[in-house]
Amino acid sequence: MTRIYVVAGEASGDVLGARLIAAMRAQAGNIEVAGIGGARMAEQGVASLFPMQELALMGLAEVLPKIVRLRRRLDQAVADIEARRPDIVVTIDSPGFTLRLLRRIAPLGLRRVQYVAPQVWAWRQGRVRHFPGLWDRLLCLLPFEPDFFAPHGLNPVFVGHPVLESGAGAGDAARFRARFDLAETARPLILMPGSRRTETSRLMPVFGATVERLHARFPGLVPVLAAAPALAGELQAEAAGWSRPPLIVTDIADRYDAFAAAAAALTKSGTSTLELALAGVPMAVTYRVNPISAFLVRRLVKVKHAAMINLLAADALVPELLQETCTPDRLAAEIGSLLGNPALAAAQRAGFATALATLAAPGASAPSEAAAARVLELL
Template sequence: MTRIYLVAGEASGDVLGARLIEALRRQRDDLEFIGIGGARMAEQGLASLFPMQDLAVMGLAEILPRVMKLRQRLAQAVADVSARKPDILITIDSPGFTLRLLRAVAPLGIRRVHYVAPQVWAWRQGRVKHFPGLWDRLLCLLPFEPAFFQPFGLNPVFVGHPVLQSGADRGDALRFRTVFGLDGGARPLILMPGSRRTETARLMPVFRETVALLTARHPALVPVLAAAPAIASELGAMAAGWPIRPIIVTDPETRYDAFAAAAAALTKSGTSTLELALAGVPMAVTYRVNPLSALFARRLIKVPHVAMINLLARHALVPELLQQECNPELLARTIATLLDNPVAAAEQRAGFAAALATLQAPAGALPADAAARAIIETLSA
């Protein structure tokens, strides 16, 4: 058997890993899968070395108290890779952990593939000089990434974006309305404040006031809060005092049903913009960080837009309301335009299709299959 060691460090990587295992099995029947993953990879038969949740920490405030634990888990992973001698090591996203692992096992001579390119093209581009020697192949999700990484000898290959396999475009609007007792006149507004507590703490009060302004003019509006399961109860408590208490959805199926029923969305920047675009939901993007952090970021960011859908479209397809513009009055006016002006909403939807087409894997393959093919090629090299 050919032994494949996979490492995922957070929920999105766990989903990618599970799809990758399925795709690899479709191409080869002599593969054994070991490593570190979560529930989705466990469904594919992978017994995790330790709970993936031990690695799923974000932000300085969360990481500092767990530095020693993370170091122990890194040492444990290195020892396991050394002992089990896989034919290939595949690390999935989570660069804070996975890139350290790749560097630590480099002397072993094991083939290494990193899945999801670090987004150094967006800011702090100088970090790319630390990557040569970390992997044999870099699997990129975005079509413009290979051109950035190729000059550094990092062997990039574009494999398509997994959002195309997410199911975000296959939600059931009628099911959502039935489950939550919404009549045909109700107009759901999707609110996506992020999954990190530092994000939600800044955005939730702004969303509350935005909803209050909007519902005064649009009484049929129904706020729907898409929440990461880990912080759903906290967001529910924060929303308890809202003028209209939002529906809270946590699992992907219900979230995608909400997308299918939605009139518009207000979301933080990130992959959520791609999910909403795939579902055809007109949106505005917003974000707010500490003013000092924003000043620092402006000097380092090298891209013209923060919303991924705008980067793909190469223009401001959806409004980006950041920092001082992340205020209830402006957000409410922007969303109201999408609710009241069918032309504005239709223009966004038309742009979504062209932007998302750039995410298709070569030769029309599913992204997971394209990634699996690149890994098989690396094994055979």
């Protein structure tokens, strides 16, 4: 039996891993899968070596206090892979952990695949010189990435972006309104503060104050908080003091139904911008990290935009309010413009379609199918 070891370090990687496993089984028959993942990979039969949430950290200031525990988890993963001797190891995103893991297991002589390219094209481009020898194949989600990595002999392959098979654009607005007993005049506002505690702890207070300001202008506004299941209880408690506590959605189907009903969205930067764009939801993008992390990033960043949809469009298609501009007044002004100006919202939607067209997998394959084929080729 073919044995594959899959490592995901956060919620988005867990989704990618689950789809990849399902696609590999469809193409290769029965395979044995072990590794590290969350609820979605568990549905595919993967009993995680340890809780995936322990790896979901971002930023120097957030990682340093956990460095000893992370080293223990890295040692544990290396030992498990050495004991199992899988045919292929697939690491998904989370480069702070996965690239160290790939380096540690290199002496074992196993085939290795990194799924989701490290975003060194965005900042600290010199790090690319450390990558040769880490993997046999690099699966890229963005169409411009192979041109960056190929000159360094890193075997990049564009497989398309998995957001296109997420179902984010296939939600049912009427079903969402019926489920939560919303009037037709209600205007849902999607709030996406992230899937990490380090993200939500910084953004939730700002989101709450932003909603307070918007209610004065738009009394029919209904905040809808899209929460990672593991954080739903904490976020609900944090939002309990809002004058209009948000509806909480954790299920993917409910989230996409909410997208279909939404008037606008306020989201952290990342893949969520692509999901919202696929659903045609006009948005503003924000983010806030530890000031030390922000200082370091700003000295090293090489791209003009933080939002993925803006990078694809090569333009400021959606407003980005980062760090010191991540304030309730600024966010309320941008969301208010989208709610009050249909032409502005329509312009965003038109730009979304053009940008998303660049993410299609080569040929007629779904992204997960293209990725699975590239992994199985190594057998």
